Amino acid sequence: MTPPIRRTTLGPPTDEAPAPVSRETSQGLATPDWQDPTIDTPIGQEAERAVRVLHRAKGQGLPRPPRQRVFTIANQKGGVGKTTTAVNVAAALALQGLNTLVIDLDPQGNASTALGVEHRPGTPSSYEVLIGEITLEEALHRSPHNERLYCVPATIDLAGAEIELVSMVARETRLRNALVSLKEHDFDYVFIDCPPSLGLLTINALVAAPEVLIPIQCEYYALEGVGQLLRNIEMVKAHLNQGLNVSTVILTMYDGRTRLADQVAEDVRAHFGDKVLRTVIPRSVKVSEAPGYGMTILDYDPGSRGAMSYLDASREIAERGSRTTH
Numbered sequence: 001m002t003p004p005i006r007r008t009t010l011g012p013p014t015d016e017a018p019a020p021v022s023r024e025t026s027q028g029l030a031t032p033d034w035q036d037p038t039i040d041t042p043i044g045q046e047a048e049r050a051v052r053v054l055h056r057a058k059g060q061g062l063p064r065p066p067r068q069r070v071f072t073i074a075n076q077k078g079g080v081g082k083t084t085t086a087v088n089v090a091a092a093l094a095l096q097g098l099n100t101l102v103i104d105l106d107p108q109g110n111a112s113t114a115l116g117v118e119h120r121p122g123t124p125s126s127y128e129v130l131i132g133e134i135t136l137e138e139a140l141h142r143s144p145h146n147e148r149l150y151c152v153p154a155t156i157d158l159a160g161a162e163i164e165l166v167s168m169v170a171r172e173t174r175l176r177n178a179l180v181s182l183k184e185h186d187f188d189y190v191f192i193d194c195p196p197s198l199g200l201l202t203i204n205a206l207v208a209a210p211e212v213l214i215p216i217q218c219e220y221y222a223l224e225g226v227g228q229l230l231r232n233i234e235m236v237k238a239h240l241n242q243g244l245n246v247s248t249v250i251l252t253m254y255d256g257r258t259r260l261a262d263q264v265a266e267d268v269r270a271h272f273g274d275k276v277l278r279t280v281i282p283r284s285v286k287v288s289e290a291p292g293y294g295m296t297i298l299d300y301d302p303g304s305r306g307a308m309s310y311l312d313a314s315r316e317i318a319e320r321g322s323r324t325t326h
């Protein structure tokens with residue numbers, strides 16, 4: 001005899017197609033024994049939510065921007081969520097049908113790790129691109145989790161590039177030149193993940209992109225160093241890249257239980273106005289676990305708050321792009 005079927009609570013009713021798991025059970029079809037106990041467990045609920053989120057994200061899709069958009073993700077403070085934002089916003093856009101590239105410019109290679117892309121020494125990477133040994137196209141690696149998501153990985157060799165670049169011609173414009181040669185693959189969005197410093201790697205990134213995205217952590221000293229970053233951006237703008245513009249600020253690691261987080265968010269909004277995305281990324285253990293599995297949060301736990309907030313952030317970024325022309 002089939003045990004009575006209880007529907008899980010899924011929050012407010014929606015008009016979306018129900019997830020496959022619940023459709024089967026609610027129609028009372030034969031359900032494998034192993035499935036029943038999970039339906040009303042947190043794991044079962046999570047799986048159901050994940051299916052709904054993915055279904056919606058893939059179904060809605062996002063329009064392609066009129067022109068390719070290139071973002072440099074910069075903040076010379078370490079640990080503020082640059083890499084996490086780069087890979088998760090990129091994965092969210094790719095999931096919604098857009099061709100997306102992440103260029104890893106941090107010798108740590110954290111973005112490459114999170115995208116599940118090989119970055120052992122010797123792998124064709126951003127280092128060889130910057131020193132002119134290979135083209136950007138030759139350094140493209142597809143992320144195993146999404147056919148629209150690509151990465152130019154960073155290997156530890158990049159650690160020497162800051163110094164090697166000093167004596168090279170056109171040392172500040174090497175990434176821009178490499179990016180110009182990349183036509184065929186036609187990426188809609190490119191995100192350049194910077195190291196936590198304001199050296200030549202970050203300058204190359206600032207020269208290569210029209211847009212800067214600054215992640216700011218909702219913590220003590222959040223704005224420390226941002227003044228310096230803004231002055232550097234102005235300098236690059238004056239001498240090397242007139243079109244440079246801080247288009248987007250994103251608040252990361254927000255902890256709603258602390259008054260401090262709200263205070264920081266308020267300060268940042270007062271300072272940057274409508275450049276700040278309405279979506280705030282919550283602090284979540286799942287988000288920090290995902291890279292350990294070579295995954296973005298969109299693959300690791302699509303139904304989580306972290307995944308949903310990065311999906312929301314990606315939509316906001318896409319919407320803004322369709323309003324302003326860069």
Ligand SMILES: Nc1ncnc2c1ncn2[C@@H]1O[C@H](COP(=O)(O)OP(=O)(O)O)[C@@H](O)[C@H]1O
Binds near residue numbers: 077081253282285287
């Ligand atoms: N929303 C978040 N919730 C919890 N941990 C996070 C979140 N965003 C980032 N982290 C963690 O914080 C650390 C620093 O983030 P990371 O993106 O690597 O910063 P950056 O690239 O600026 O150095 C990492 O361990 C990352 O997993």
Ligand SMILES: [Mg+2]
Binds near residue numbers: 082084106194195
């Ligand atoms: Mg990083």
